[in-house]
Amino acid sequence: MDIAVDPKLLEILVCPLTKTTLLYDRQNNRLISEAAGLAYPILKGVPIMLIDEAEIIDETKASELRDLFTTKGDT
């Protein structure tokens, strides 16, 4: 197939939660947000960019974020 693969795509995709760049975990076919400690699955070729569907891969970071979003910081 005559498909132009553009590596720029990964540079513009971000985590919907932290807005930071994602890593493509080719082995497990998912997009990793290191900042959020979450992995977004790619199901049948379709990336599922929903926090509720993401897998927690770093409990510490994920719970930090949960705290951040439940307890609103002062200032």
Next chain:
Amino acid sequence: MDIAVDPKLLEILVCPLTKTTLLYDRQNNRLISEAAGLAYPILKGVPIMLIDEAEIIDETKASELRDLFTTKGDT
């Protein structure tokens, strides 16, 4: 940032409708399904892989698909 950009990502992403590979339209920041005649937007870095949110870029192909999904072909 120490981000490994993996061009393989685009090779595994597919159109949710036609299951064919997508093209990254860098200029308009969207993912194009040539087979479906649709473009999936990337909003704030998050690809929206929903048919209802896609923009029709090829009316002929898009309507062919609509026919396919509304009129069920005989065996």
